[in-house]
Amino acid sequence: MPYQEVATIIARSIMVSGLATLLALAWSIPVIVKLLATGGRVAKIALDVAGTLTGIPTVVLGLLLYFLLSRGGPLGFLGILYSPLAMILGQALLITPYIIYLAVSNLMEGRRNIWELALSLGASKTQAALTLLQDGVYSLASVVVVAFNRAVGELGIALMLGGNIKGFTRVMTTAIALEVSKGEYELALTLGGALLAIVLPISIAITTIGKKI
Amino acid sequence: MISLRNIVFKYGKRVILRNITTDIQDGVTYVIGPNGAGKTTLLKIAAGIYKPSSGEVIVDGINIWDVDEAKALEVRRRIIYVHERPAVLRGTVLKNIVYGFKLRGVNDTGEVLRIVKPIAEEINVVELLWKNAGELSAGQLQKVALVRAIALRPRYLLLDEPFSHLDEESVKRVSYVLRRIVEDQGVCVVVASHIREAVEGLSPRVVMIREGELVKVSPEP
Numbered sequence: 001m002p003y004q005e006v007a008t009i010i011a012r013s014i015m016v017s018g019l020a021t022l023l024a025l026a027w028s029i030p031v032i033v034k035l036l037a038t039g040g041r042v043a044k045i046a047l048d049v050a051g052t053l054t055g056i057p058t059v060v061l062g063l064l065l066y067f068l069l070s071r072g073g074p075l076g077f078l079g080i081l082y083s084p085l086a087m088i089l090g091q092a093l094l095i096t097p098y099i100i101y102l103a104v105s106n107l108m109e110g111r112r113n114i115w116e117l118a119l120s121l122g123a124s125k126t127q128a129a130l131t132l133l134q135d136g137v138y139s140l141a142s143v144v145v146v147a148f149n150r151a152v153g154e155l156g157i158a159l160m161l162g163g164n165i166k167g168f169t170r171v172m173t174t175a176i177a178l179e180v181s182k183g184e185y186e187l188a189l190t191l192g193g194a195l196l197a198i199v200l201p202i203s204i205a206i207t208t209i210g211k212k213i
Numbered sequence: 214m215i216s217l218r219n220i221v222f223k224y225g226k227r228v229i230l231r232n233i234t235t236d237i238q239d240g241v242t243y244v245i246g247p248n249g250a251g252k253t254t255l256l257k258i259a260a261g262i263y264k265p266s267s268g269e270v271i272v273d274g275i276n277i278w279d280v281d282e283a284k285a286l287e288v289r290r291r292i293i294y295v296h297e298r299p300a301v302l303r304g305t306v307l308k309n310i311v312y313g314f315k316l317r318g319v320n321d322t323g324e325v326l327r328i329v330k331p332i333a334e335e336i337n338v339v340e341l342l343w344k345n346a347g348e349l350s351a352g353q354l355q356k357v358a359l360v361r362a363i364a365l366r367p368r369y370l371l372l373d374e375p376f377s378h379l380d381e382e383s384v385k386r387v388s389y390v391l392r393r394i395v396e397d398q399g400v401c402v403v404v405a406s407h408i409r410e411a412v413e414g415l416s417p418r419v420v421m422i423r424e425g426e427l428v429k430v431s432p433e434p
């Protein structure tokens with residue numbers, strides 16, 4: 001595999017999982033605000049559900065979406081199976097429970113004092129929820145990193161919804177799987193190293209910043 | 214007036230407050246009791262921060278857990294509770310003070326500063342206004358939190374152990390300011406304390422609680 005192809009694969013991985021993370025954030029944030037503002041038993045149950053959903057194996061989610069998106073499936077008319085769009089959608093769905101679960105439990109349980117402060121200074125429930133989000137933006141950043149890492153490192157969805165098409169949907173994890181199956185361990189290791197080189201520094205940076213604030 | 218009617222509060226199965234009924238009237242009220250008696254919990258319930266397990270909280274005639282969110286918010290904004298170890302938002306002390314104004318739709322920092330300056334001067338914390346709130350000592354936090362609360366002109370000011378981290382000089386200044394807002398602005402002040410310290414020159418009502426029960430109110434109603 002030429003150097004240029006490796007670089008493209010890495011870039012595509014970051015692009016696909018980055019967009020998946022943004023998409024998941026976009027639809028998770030209103031849910032997070034709503035849950036924080038609601039609180040009480042409803043929020044606890046929703047949190048438990050999200051926590052449980054984090055345990056879904058990627059292949060199961062991949063399979064489910066595969067049937068939905070395949071030609072005969074209910075969403076087959078979209079014609080997006082085996083495209084980066086399908087991968088983005090799949091990964092976004094995969095990490096949504098992580099984002100909601102981690103963000104809400106961090107902000108609700110870890111920052112009760114901020115919640116009470118907001119209420120006592122006259123915040124509505126929604127204003128208090130937004131304050132939690134704003135004040136806890138660094139803990140939210142670490143949640144985003146966890147989610148991105150999860151997306152960029154997963155194989156099941158990328159393989160089933162992307163199809164590992166060279167130059168189109170091939171990403172780091174599917175390329176690694178392919179190279180290993182061909183016995184090309186050296187290339188697989190290079191890609192594996194690249195994956196770590198992306199995931200680790202961000203995690204370390206965020207953890208360090210998070211501790212300072 | 215804040216009327217607490219048959220207030221019961223539980224953490225899980227543990228009963229923290231048992232059937233407390235009392236009125237918080239104009240002037241100064243002290244809530245006295247040993248550590249763990251339930252003073253903090255009672256103040257947070259009176260402020261509408263905690264919902265009682267049963268019983269009613271009636272503020273100026275409005276049952277705050279029995280009206281819609283908008284009405285409850287309007288009533289809650291008359292009451293400010295100040296924690297013994299006040300929480301602060303990220304950023305400067307001034308930003309923390311502006312926050313309460315922003316919630317009420319006032320976004321002009323200059324205007325806020327005009328309101329806050331005189332109060333900050335009285336409590337001697339002007340130079341703290343531009344400091345990072347996260348770097349303050351416990352005593353500085355208490356003073357700054359008091360300024361943050363008073364600036365919003367609450368009708369009811371509920372203070373949890375407000376003197377616990379203050380030096381003698383600060384206690385004097387704070388009591389003076391409290392006395393002034395009670396006498397000049399008609400603010401109703403509640404002080405929770407495990408010991409009985411007096412706000413100078415004011416004779417408070419005293420509500421004594423022990424193990425979640427109201428044991429004595431003086432002077433007798």
Ligand SMILES: Nc1ncnc2c1ncn2[C@@H]1O[C@H](COP(=O)(O)OP(=O)(O)O)[C@@H](O)[C@H]1O
Nearest residue numbers: 224227229246247248249250251252253254255
């Ligand atoms: N978050 C909590 N969970 C369980 N029990 C609590 C919690 N907060 C306070 N308590 C208990 O409630 C009782 C009353 O506490 P508190 O209202 O803080 O008393 P005080 O302010 O008089 O010291 C104490 O026994 C305390 O252990």
Ligand SMILES: [Mg+2]
Nearest residue numbers: 252253254373
């Ligand atoms: Mg207390």
